[in-house]
Every structure is written in C-alpha cells, then in structure tokens.
Amino acid sequence: MQTRSNFSNKLGFVLAAAGSAVGLGNIWRFPYLAAKYGGGSFLLVYLILTVTFGFTLMIAETALGRKTGLSAIGAFQALDRRFGFLGILASIVPVIIFPYYSVIGGWVTKYLFTFLSGEITAAADNNYFPNFIGETGGPIVWFSIFLLATSVIVMLGVEKGIEKVSKVMMPVLIILTLFIAVYSCTIDGAMEGVAYYLKPSLQHFSVKAILAAMGQMFYSMSLAMGIMVTYGSYMKKENHLESAVRQIEIFDTGIAFLAGLMIVPAVFAFSGGDSSALSAGPGLMFITLPKVFNSMPMGQLVGAVFFLLVLLAALTSAISLMETIVSIIMDRFHLNRTASSLIVTAFSFALGIPSSLGFGRLKHISLGGMSILDMMDFISNSILMPIVAILTCLFVGFIIKPKTIVDEVKETDGTFKSEKMFSFMIKWIAPWFLAAIFVSSIASALGIFAL
Ligand code: PHE
Numbered sequence: 001m002q003t004r005s006n007f008s009n010k011l012g013f014v015l016a017a018a019g020s021a022v023g024l025g026n027i028w029r030f031p032y033l034a035a036k037y038g039g040g041s042f043l044l045v046y047l048i049l050t051v052t053f054g055f056t057l058m059i060a061e062t063a064l065g066r067k068t069g070l071s072a073i074g075a076f077q078a079l080d081r082r083f084g085f086l087g088i089l090a091s092i093v094p095v096i097i098f099p100y101y102s103v104i105g106g107w108v109t110k111y112l113f114t115f116l117s118g119e120i121t122a123a124a125d126n127n128y129f130p131n132f133i134g135e136t137g138g139p140i141v142w143f144s145i146f147l148l149a150t151s152v153i154v155m156l157g158v159e160k161g162i163e164k165v166s167k168v169m170m171p172v173l174i175i176l177t178l179f180i181a182v183y184s185c186t187i188d189g190a191m192e193g194v195a196y197y198l199k200p201s202l203q204h205f206s207v208k209a210i211l212a213a214m215g216q217m218f219y220s221m222s223l224a225m226g227i228m229v230t231y232g233s234y235m236k237k238e239n240h241l242e243s244a245v246r247q248i249e250i251f252d253t254g255i256a257f258l259a260g261l262m263i264v265p266a267v268f269a270f271s272g273g274d275s276s277a278l279s280a281g282p283g284l285m286f287i288t289l290p291k292v293f294n295s296m297p298m299g300q301l302v303g304a305v306f307f308l309l310v311l312l313a314a315l316t317s318a319i320s321l322m323e324t325i326v327s328i329i330m331d332r333f334h335l336n337r338t339a340s341s342l343i344v345t346a347f348s349f350a351l352g353i354p355s356s357l358g359f360g361r362l363k364h365i366s367l368g369g370m371s372i373l374d375m376m377d378f379i380s381n382s383i384l385m386p387i388v389a390i391l392t393c394l395f396v397g398f399i400i401k402p403k404t405i406v407d408e409v410k411e412t413d414g415t416f417k418s419e420k421m422f423s424f425m426i427k428w429i430a431p432w433f434l435a436a437i438f439v440s441s442i443a444s445a446l447g448i449f450a451l
C-alpha cells in the first residue's frame with residue numbers, strides 16, 4: 001500500500017485549495033451577478049453566506065477527507081457503509097465538469113494566443129467568437145492543449161505538481177488581477193461603474209438575489225463535488241483546518257471582488273454606462289471584453305494579461321477537478337498515479353468532444369435552448385451539486401454527528417473557534433436552506449414560476 005501524499009504545509013494546502021476555488025466562476029460570473037443583483041447589497045449578502053454556509057460546508061468536507069485519509073467515495077463509505085452512494089454521487093460531479101471546463105479552458109488559451117499575436121481587432125469582431133467555437137478542429141486542438149497541460153501537472157503529484165504550481169500561479173494571479181483592477185478603475189468614465197458595482201441598490205435586490213448568491217458561492221468555493229474531501233485528505237494533522245478554511249475564503253472572495261473592479265468599470269466606460277453589456281453570459285468574456293480591450297490604450301497588453309490570469313485561474317481549478325477523479329481511481333483500483341492520470345485524460349478527452357462540437361457540428365442537439373456544454377453545466381451545477389450538498393449536511397448533522405467533524409478540527413491544538421456556529425448550521429440551517437434553493441432553481445429552470 002502506498003502511503004498517502006501530503007501537502008508539505010498549510011500554505012501549500014491553502015494555495016492549492018484556493019487555486020481550485022478561484023476560477024472562471026470568480027472572474028466572469030461573480031462580477032456580472034453582483035452588477036445585476038444590486039451591487040453592494042449583493043456583495044454583503046455574498047460575504048455573509050461565505051463565512052457561514054460556505055465555511056460550514058468547507059469545514060465538513062475537508063475534515064471528512066482528513067479524518068479518513070480518503071477521497072470522496074472511500075471517505076463517506078468509511079464512516080457509514082450505507083452512505084457510499086453519496087461519495088459516488090459527489091464523484092460524478094467532477095467527471096461531468098472536468099471535460100467541459102477544459103473545453104472552455106481551451107477557448108481561454110486560444111484567446112491568450114490571439115492577444116499575444118496582436119490579432120486584437122479581429123477578436124473584437126462580433127462574429128469572431130461564434131465562428132471560432134463553431135469550428136470543428138480548432139477548438140478541439142485548444143481543448144487538447146489545455147487538457148494535456150493539466151494532466152502533466154497532476155501526473156507530477158500532489159507536492160511536486162499541484163502544490164508547486166499553485167505556489168507560483170496563485171501569487172502571480174493576485175498581482176495580475178490587482179494590476180488590471182487598478183488600471184480599469186482609472187479609465188475615463190470608470191468611476192460610474194465602480195459606483196454601480198459597490199453602491200447598495202435595494203431595488204435590484206430580492207429573494208432571487210440571495211439564491212443567486214448562494215448558488216454562486218457553492219460553485220465558487222468548489223463545494224459539493226468531492227474536491228475539498230480529496231484535498232483535505234492530503235492535509236497533515238498539525239495544520240489547523242479552521243484557519244486554513246478562513247484563508248481560502250478570503251482568497252476566493254477577494255479575487256471575485258477584484259474581478260468585479262476589473263470588469264465592471266471597464267465595461268461601463270466602454271459602453272457609456274449601459275449596464276446591460278454586463279449580462280452577456282459567456283459572451284461577456286469572449287465578445288464584450290475583447291471590444292473593451294480593443295478600445296483602450298495599451299489594450300493588447302491588458303488583454304493578454306487578462307487572458308493569462310484567466311488561464312491560470314482555470315488551470316488550477318481544472319487541476320483540482322482532475323486530481324479528484326485521479327485520486328478516486330487510485331484509491332479504488334489501487335492503480336498508480338501515472339496510469340490513473342492517463343485513463344482520466346483519455347476518458348475526459350472523449351467526453352469533452354461533444355461539448356466542444358455542440359456549437360458547430362452538433363449544434364442541432366439542444367435541450368430547451370441549452371447546448372451540450374450548457375446541459376452538462378446544468379446537470380452538474382443545478383442538479384447534482386445541490387443534492388450532494390444537502391445530503392452531506394444531513395450525513396454530518398444526523399448520521400455521523402457534528403462532533404465527529406469538530407473532533408477532527410480540534411486534532412491540531414484543541415481549538416475550534418466557530419464550533420457552535422458550525423454544529424448549528426450543519427444541522428438546522430444549511431440543509432433546509434439548500435433544499436429551498438434547489439426546489440426554486442429547478443422550478444425556475446422548468447419555467448414553473450419565476451421569482
Ligand atoms: N470554483 C471554480 C470557479 O469559481 C469552479 C470550479 C468548479 C472549479 C468545480 C473546480 C470544480 O470557477
């Protein structure tokens with residue numbers, strides 16, 4: 001039996017987990033949700049949800065991993081045989097997300113190269129993006145490049161691959177984000193955007209905003225998909241879990257906040273104060289922003305730096321997705337890391353192809369207006385993740401009991417400052433609140449009612 005790999009210290013764990021958490025969700029999704037749902041009021045609610053709900057679930061998941069020393073499937077099963085299915089359910093999520101996330105990672109890589117090669121005017125054209133993703137070969141090649149880069153890092157292992165890469169990429173990511181955020185806030189007309197982003201606006205705030213904040217927070221913190229269980233299993237007992245989780249929260253929320261300062265003012269200045277330009281979904285990143293860069297001084301440089309930072313964020317998230325799957329296969333079938341990584345790479349390549357072709361050759365396959373990629377996203381994020389999150393809370397709250405987790409957190413030095421909040425939240429607040437969100441999001445997806 002091989003001994004389990006470990007992160008060498010708390011910083012290694014925090015940066016790798018933050019690498020997972022900080023991703024595409026922070027950079028394009030968070031800013032536009034905040035802008036749409038009432039600026040400052042949304043930010044405040046998001047922050048409160050992070051330090052309560054997000055904290056509770058992240059503690060539960062990382063402690064489950066560290067206690068059992070196993071990835072998701074094994075961890076749930078080890079604590080209660082009847083709950084092995086929950087581990088399986090959690091593990092299906094990264095299997096679905098990883099391939100399409102890598103397809104988008106491929107698009108980002110392509111854009112970085114486009115900006116580096118100076119084709120900025122071409123990229124600013126409305127048809128550039130739909131034409132590109134509608135091709136057959138191009139996007140698959142970029143997808144493969146992104147996938148291979150991820151595989152190489154995962155193959156190098158926890159300490160030599162994931163930890164090393166995160167220790168370099170995450171600080172670089174912060175610096176680049178700060179650079180663009182400062183630049184963006186100094187453009188003519190940007191201050192209006194800053195105000196729009198930060199000023200609380202109750203008229204845009206509603207129950208729906210809270211639900212949106214909650215959904216975003218789970219996705220953004222990489223919860224309910226076995227990732228934090230796996231990363232927790234690589235953490236040493238002498239590192240304090242609670243303070244590590246607090247640091248990951250600060251990282252994740254901080255970058256999301258800065259991403260808003262980077263994007264909202266620039267888009268505002270560009271569109272002459274028209275906030276609807278922010279709500280373009282994926283088009284925001286791949287269509288609107290290239291136009292914004294094209295219109296600003298030093299746009300090629302800023303655009304290249306922007307896509308580089310998005311690429312770093314996407315890569316560290318993809319690494320965590322792949323690692324979760326690789327580690328499950330290693331635990332389960334007693335395979336070594338290389339073999340397991342090769343299997344996952346081949347499998348994910350095959351699974352990613354339909355998502356990649358879904359905007360061109362397979363465009364005719366769609367469900368309720370969703371492309372294949374959107375369907376994958378919907379199944380994983382809107383259906384499986386909430387179910388896993390709810391069941392995890394019930395499992396910890398009522399089956400193994402919060403004390404099991406509390407004891408694990410206290411292993412380091414006997415302290416757990418937020419013990420009371422954790423024990424209360426996991427039983428009495430989180431599962432029920434999550435269930436409400438789940439029902440309402442399914443209902444609104446089916447068009448039953450709109451809040
Ligand atoms: N947390 C990442 C983000 O904010 C997304 C992600 C989801 C990463 C699932 C890994 C797994 O973009």
